Amino acid sequence: xxxxxxxxxxxxxxxxxxxxxxxxxxxxxxxxxxxxxxxxxxxxxxxxxxxxxxxxxxxxxxxxxxxxxxxxxxxxxxxxxxxxxxxxxxxxxxxxxxxxxxxxxxxxxxxxxxxxxxxxxxxxxxxxxxxxxxxxxxxxxxxxxxxxxxxxxxxxxxxxxxxxxxxxxxxxxxxxxxxxxxxxxxxxxxxxxxxxxxxxxxxxxxxxxxxxxxxxxxxxxxxxxxxxxxxxxxxxxxxxxxxxxxxxxxxxxxxxxxxxxxxxxxxxxxx
Amino acid sequence: xxxxxxxxxxxxxxxxxxxxxxxxxxxxxxxxxxxxxxxxxxxxxxxxxxxxxxxxxxxxxxxxxxxxxxxxxxxxxxxxxxxxxxxxxxxxxxxxxxxxxxxxxxxxxxxxxxxxxxxxxxxxxxxxxxxxxxxxxxxxxxxxxxxxxxxxxxxxxxxxxxxxxxxxxxxxxxxxxxxxxxxxxxxxxxxxxxxxxxxxxxxxxxxxxxxxxxxxxxxxxxxxxxxxxxxxxxxxxxxxxxxxxxxxxxxxxxxxxxxxxxxxxxxxxxx
DNA sequence: AATCAAGTTCCAAATAATGGAACAAGTCAT
DNA sequence: ATGACTTGTTCCATTATTTGGAACTTGATT
Numbered sequence: 001x002x003x004x005x006x007x008x009x010x011x012x013x014x015x016x017x018x019x020x021x022x023x024x025x026x027x028x029x030x031x032x033x034x035x036x037x038x039x040x041x042x043x044x045x046x047x048x049x050x051x052x053x054x055x056x057x058x059x060x061x062x063x064x065x066x067x068x069x070x071x072x073x074x075x076x077x078x079x080x081x082x083x084x085x086x087x088x089x090x091x092x093x094x095x096x097x098x099x100x101x102x103x104x105x106x107x108x109x110x111x112x113x114x115x116x117x118x119x120x121x122x123x124x125x126x127x128x129x130x131x132x133x134x135x136x137x138x139x140x141x142x143x144x145x146x147x148x149x150x151x152x153x154x155x156x157x158x159x160x161x162x163x164x165x166x167x168x169x170x171x172x173x174x175x176x177x178x179x180x181x182x183x184x185x186x187x188x189x190x191x192x193x194x195x196x197x198x199x200x201x202x203x204x205x206x207x208x209x210x211x212x213x214x215x216x217x218x219x220x221x222x223x224x225x226x227x228x229x230x231x232x233x234x235x236x237x238x239x240x241x242x243x244x245x246x247x248x249x250x251x252x253x254x255x256x257x258x259x260x261x262x263x264x265x266x267x268x269x270x271x
Numbered sequence: 272x273x274x275x276x277x278x279x280x281x282x283x284x285x286x287x288x289x290x291x292x293x294x295x296x297x298x299x300x301x302x303x304x305x306x307x308x309x310x311x312x313x314x315x316x317x318x319x320x321x322x323x324x325x326x327x328x329x330x331x332x333x334x335x336x337x338x339x340x341x342x343x344x345x346x347x348x349x350x351x352x353x354x355x356x357x358x359x360x361x362x363x364x365x366x367x368x369x370x371x372x373x374x375x376x377x378x379x380x381x382x383x384x385x386x387x388x389x390x391x392x393x394x395x396x397x398x399x400x401x402x403x404x405x406x407x408x409x410x411x412x413x414x415x416x417x418x419x420x421x422x423x424x425x426x427x428x429x430x431x432x433x434x435x436x437x438x439x440x441x442x443x444x445x446x447x448x449x450x451x452x453x454x455x456x457x458x459x460x461x462x463x464x465x466x467x468x469x470x471x472x473x474x475x476x477x478x479x480x481x482x483x484x485x486x487x488x489x490x491x492x493x494x495x496x497x498x499x500x501x502x503x504x505x506x507x508x509x510x511x512x513x514x515x516x517x518x519x520x521x522x523x524x525x526x527x528x529x530x531x532x533x534x535x536x537x538x539x540x541x542x
Numbered sequence: 543a544a545t546c547a548a549g550t551t552c553c554a555a556a557t558a559a560t561g562g563a564a565c566a567a568g569t570c571a572t
Numbered sequence: 573a574t575g576a577c578t579t580g581t582t583c584c585a586t587t588a589t590t591t592g593g594a595a596c597t598t599g600a601t602t
Contacts, residue, residue, distance in 0.1 A: 017330040017333050017334055019290045019291065019558085019590085020290065020327075021330070021334060023291045024336070027354070031361075034361055035361075035363075039579070039581095040579065049560075049562075050561075050562085050563095051559095051560070051561045051563090051581090051582085051583090052559075052561060054580080054581065056559095059288040059289070060291070062292075063288055063291060063292060064389065064390075065295070067493060067495070070492055070493060070494070072579090075358075075493070076362070077358075078387055078389045078394045078396075080351070080354055080355045080358055081355050081358065081359060081394060081411070081412035082389075082394055082412050082413075082414045083351055083355070083412075084351045084352050084354070084355030084412055085412025085414075086303055086412075087302045087346075087348075088352060088412075089413075090302075090305055091347075092306075116349055118349045118350070118353075123349045123352060125349075125352070141352035141353050141355055141356025142353075142356050142360075221340050221341055221342065222338060222340045222341060222346070223341070289558055289559080289590095290558075309548080310550095311547085311549085319592095320593075321549085321594095322550090322552085322590095322591070322594090323591060325549080325551085326590080326591090
C-alpha cells in the first residue's frame with residue numbers, strides 16, 4: 001500500500017484507491033480509447049495482470065459501465081451517460097448561472113461557456129451558442145487544459161499560491177499554437193495580472209484563430225474554482241472588442257457568484 | 272453481512288460485483304438524490320455500515336466521482352461528466368444515426384429521438400429538436416421506462432420471448448396516465464403487433480398530451496436494442512399524422528441499421 | 543455541565559482481490 | 573491436417589483489502 005503520499009498521485013490512470021481506483025482506471029482506459037477495445041488492447045493500456053483485468057472487466061460489464069460486443073471487444077456502457085445526465089441536470093450552480101450566460105450571449109452574439117476547474121483541466125458544464133447544431137451540446141463534459149484557456153487561467157487565479165504551484169507542477173505545457181505558454185514561469189506572471197484585473201484573455205493559445213475573454217467565479221459552499229467566457233473567431237472578434245467585453249463578463253461572473261451564494265447557501269460559518 | 276438483496280438474482284442481477292458494486296451503488300445514491308447529501312442521508316439510503324460507507328465515500332471523492340462540500344455534504348463530481356462526454360462523442364452508432372435523425376426532423380418538423388434499451392429503461396442518446404433551447408441537450412442520458420414509451424416498446428419487440436418475459440418481470444407498471452399499460456398482459460399483446468407492423472405508437476402513455484411513433488433498430492455487433500421516434504404534442508400531431516409518419520420512420524430505422532451494419536459491422540471497427 | 547447528534551477513526555476477523563500458470567479456442571502458415 | 577501462435581478464460585492457494593462494530597471526536601443544544 002502506498003497511501004502515505006496519496007496527494008501526489010492521481011492525475012492519470014494509476015490506482016490510489018485500492019480496488020475502486022483500478023476499476024475506474026480500466027473504465028477510463030476503455031472510454032478514452034477511440035473504438036472498441038479488445039482484451040489485449042486493455043491489457044497493454046492498463047498494465048494490470050491478466051487474471052485481475054479479466055475480473056475487473058466482468059464487473060464493469062455487470063454494472064453497465066461497459067458493454068461487451070459480440071466480437072468480445074469492450075465499449076462504454078449506457079450507465080455512465082445516465083449517471084452523468086442525473087448529475088448534470090441536478091447541478092444547482094449551472095442552474096443559477098444559466099440565465100446570466102444567456103444574457104451575455106444576447107449582448108455579445110458570441111458563444112458563452114461555463115467551466116469548472118478539476119485538477120489541471122477545465123471541464124465545460126454549460127454552453128450557449130448562436131447557431132446551434134446538434135453537435136453543440138457535445139461540448140458539455142469536455143475537458144481542456146487550464147493553462148491555455150481563458151476560463152482555465154481565470155479559475156487558476158482564484159487558487160492560493162501553494163495550490164496553484166502544485167497544479168502547475170502537474171501541468172504538461174503542450175505547445176498547441178505559437179501563443180501557448182511554454183512554462184509555468186510566464187503563466188504565473190499572467191495569472192498575477194489576471195488576479196489584479198479580474199479577467200483573463202485567451203489569444204489563440206489553445207486553438208488558432210480562436211480568442212476569448214473570461215472571468216473567474218469561486219463556487220460558494222465548495223472549494224471549486226469556475227469561470228465564464230465569451231469566445232469567438234479571430235476574424236470577427238478583435239482584441240479591442242474583447243477588452244470592451246471584459247467588463248460585462250466580469251459583471252456576469254460577479255452576479256452569478258452573488259446569486260449562488262444566496263441559493264446554494266454558505267453551508268456553515270466557512271471562510 | 273447483509274446479503275438479503277443479492278440472493279434473489281439469476282442471470283442479470285446486481286450487487287454481485289463485490290466492492291465495485293457497492294461503490295457504484297453509493298455513487299448512484301448520491302447522484303439520484305436531489306441536493307447535496309450528508310453522511311447520514313447516504314447512510315440511510317445505502318444501508319451500508321458506517322465504517323464501510325465512510326471509506327467508500329472517501330474513495331469516490333478521491334477518484335473525482337464525488338465532491339465533498341465545505342459543510343461535509345456530498346455532490347456528484349466532474350469526472351462523471353467527462354467520462355460520459357468521452358463515451359458519448361465516441362459513440363459510433365449515434366454518429367451513424369445522426370444524419371438520418373436530422374432528415375426525419377426536416378420531414379416532420381417535430382422532435383426526433385434516438386434511444387437504446389438498458390435493462391427495463393430507454394436511455395436517450397441523441398435528439399433533434401425544432402426550437403432548440405439550451406435545455407434540450409439535457410435530455411441526452413435521460414432514462415425513461417421502456418413499457419410506456421414509443422422507442423421503448425419498439426426496442427422490446429426485438430427481444431427474444433424469454434428475454435422479453437424476464438424484462439417485463441422486472442418492470443414496475445406505474446400508471447403515468449390513463450392510457451398507460453397496467454400489466455404485462457396487454458403490453459405483450461401490443462409488442463406482438465409492433466413486431467408485425469415494424470413500428471410502435473405512444474399515445475399519451477408516459478406523458479399526457481404527448482404522442483409519438485417509433486421504429487426499432489437492432490444495433491449490429493452488440494446485443495443492444497435501440498429505436499428512433501418522432502414526438503409531438505397531441506394538439507399539433509393527430510393520430511392520422513402519426514400513422515402517415517410511420518413509414519418514413521421505419522425507413523429511417525432500416526437505413527440506420529443498414530449503414531451501421533457496414534460501418535460498425537462484424538469486421539474491424541477501427542478508425 | 544450534561545446530553546445528543548453527526549462525523550471520523552480503529553483494528554481483529556472475514557472476505558474478496560490477486561496474479562501466475564494452466565487451459566480452451568481460434569488463426570495462420572506450412 | 574499439423575504445429576506454432578495469438579487471444580481470451582478459468583483455476584486456486586496466497587495475500588491484501590475490505591468489513592463493520594465500537595470507541596472516539598467535534599459541535600451544537602438544553
